[in-house]
Amino acid sequence: METKLRMTHQREIILEELRRCASHPTADELYERIKKKLPRISLATVYRNLEILSEAGLIKKLEISGRQKRFDWDTRDHDHVYCTHCHRVENIPTTAAPLIATGSNQQKGYLITGCRIEFYGLCPNCQKKQQLKKSTGDNDMACKSSKTTGLSDTQRQVLEALAKSDVACASKDLVAATGLESKQISCQITALKNKGFVTSPARCKYEITEEGKSQLA
Secondary structure, eight states, X not given: XXXXXXXXXHHHHHHHHHHHOSSOOBHHHHHHHHTTTOTXXXXXXXXXXXXXXXXXXXXXXXXXXXXXXXEESOOSSEEEEEETTTOOEEEEEOOSSOSOOOOGGGSTTOOOOOOOOEEEEOOHXXXXXXXXXXXXXXXXXXXXXXXXXXXXXXXXXXXXXXXXXXXXXXHHHHHHHHOOOHHHHHHHHHHHHXXXXXXXXXXXXXXXXXXXXXXHO
């Protein structure tokens, strides 16, 4: 499939910027870098080309803990570790032998083509911050956690996308900005409207409310 893919100038720039990233960026994060070189490119175009490059095997698409999709230029076999506080993602070298073996009677008729292992915890920086907060008696982290417990990860993604937009967003805009499926967007918009975090100033257009913004503070 790689040999059939036409390498356009846009795709070359996307690959170049992805290789320069020390982390595993989301489509949003990569878009902010790419638009400095291609000012007229849209987020939807960046996202669409990332999907194409991923399907062609030129990059990897990561779906960490159900959060916004991230992308990795390194296609060699490796696993990932995810910080549950700052959402940082880093590589972990994989072992040569499979860590999980299943017999033919356990595969339920599936042809197993791979295995993905995800590690999660706190990165060194977040560990230091937590230790510092404990030593100083600062409870900001606990307050922030209790303040946002009413939001799921996907609801927070939608709110963050709306907060970044200067205009009301349609569902397709939110799909491009978050990487979520359209059905997921529809469900989360309904839930967020019921909570008073999202309003609809025009038919099928959505904006974040002041109360919604306070959930991201």
